[in-house]
Amino acid sequence: MIQLKMTSGDSGTETTINICCKNICSITRVLISKIAFVSDRDGNGEIYVMNADGSNQTQLTNTDVFVLNNAPAWSPDGQKIAFASTRDGIVNSEIYVMNADGSNPINLTNNSAFDSQPAWSPDGQKIAFVSDRDGVDEIYVMNADGSSPINLTNNSAFDSQPSWSPDGQRIAFVSNRDGIDEIYVMNADGSNPINLTNNSAFDSQPAWSPDGQKIAFVSDRDGIDEIYVMNADGSNPLRLTNNLATDSQPTWSPDGQKIAFASNRDGGLLEIYVMNADGSNPTQLTNTQGLSTQPTWSLFIRP
Ligand SMILES: [Ca+2]
Ligand SMILES: [Ca+2]
Ligand SMILES: [Ca+2]
Ligand SMILES: [Ca+2]
Structure with missing residues (x-):
């Protein structure tokens, strides 16, 4: 043969x-895709990567014990990972980009404000992020080299957790502008924000499905944090998890068939699980000392 x-x-x-x-x-x-995540198994928050079945967990950042590295975000081609780190000062988070093997981290934000939660645009040209540089958490978008940051949510409310639509035309995010955390969608230039979860529960952590049709999110509308999925216009929310543990931080597989998430359902700290996109067959991927959190599935890795 x-x-x-x-x-x-x-x-x-x-x-x-x-x-x-x-x-x-x-x-x-x-x-070929991988899941980046955050774990404090070595004492502080570091970025790791693993195969989608949980195998080959590899540490990418290795900083001092008081430093927090978090919020990994893949470039669309799988070659780089953006993340937030306090390595330049405990109250000064910056956004860095490193190669997918952890090499060559570069500071993109370089200022005294708290910069976090990077999200790469689907065309790879821009990075949305959150910063309090203008006084309150706002969503900004900058070029992928860190140049020309623009405030998209210029109002007195807290705006955070940007998630691009796969066509790059819109950004889902979280805001408390109507009183409590709700999920909104706006155009990528910040115009026309629409509240998708207009009810008395806290709704957050939007993750747009690869086909653009759905948004996974977290809500406490049934009493405790569960993962839900709704149509991208906010209609037809469906609960995917149903237990007394916290289930949070959904991220879609590149084929849209699975959702990885963080849960403390095994009674300890948060660990990373994967389930089918209809909520069936949850499987634990991480099980080590410390917690594992913030799973982020790459669109693909170049072979
Ligand atoms: Ca900063
Ligand atoms: Ca605002
Ligand atoms: Ca709500
Ligand atoms: Ca739960």
Whole structure:
């Protein structure tokens, strides 16, 4: 049998063609993606990466014990990871970009304000983030090299947790402008914000599905934090988790079939789980000393 492996840097797929007796007997195509996350298993919050089945957990940042590295965000091509770090001062979080193997971290924000929660635009050109540089948490967008930051949510409310739509036209986010945390969607230039979760519960942590049709989020509307999914216009919210533990921080697999999340359902600290996108078959991926949190699924990794 002759085995041909073909990799595509543009699609992030690896195709294996098995040829026996001049006939192709099988073709398998694998989308290569990974999950970045945060763990304090070595004493402080560091960025890690693992395969989507939980294997090969690898530490990418390694800073002093008082430093918090968090909020990993993949570039769309899987080559880089943006993240927030307090390595330049405990009350001065900055946004950094490093290569996906942890090398060459570069400070993109470089100011005395608290800069956090980076989110890469689907075309890779921009990074949305949160900063209090103008007095209160606002969502900004800057070029991916850190230049030209623009305030998209210029009002007295707290605005945070940006999540791009896959077409790059809109940004879902969280704001307390109507009294408590709700999920909004605005155009990518900050115009036309719409409240999608207009009820008395706290709704947060929006994550846009890869096909653009749905938004996963967290709500306490049934008494405790659970993961829900709704249509991107806010209609038809469905609960995916249902237990007395905290379930939070949903992130979609690149094919939209699965959702990774953080939960303390095993009775300890937060660990990372994955479930089918309908909530079935939750499976634990991390189980170490300390907590593991903020899972972020890459769109793909270039083979
Ligand atoms: Ca800063
Ligand atoms: Ca605001
Ligand atoms: Ca609400
Ligand atoms: Ca729960």
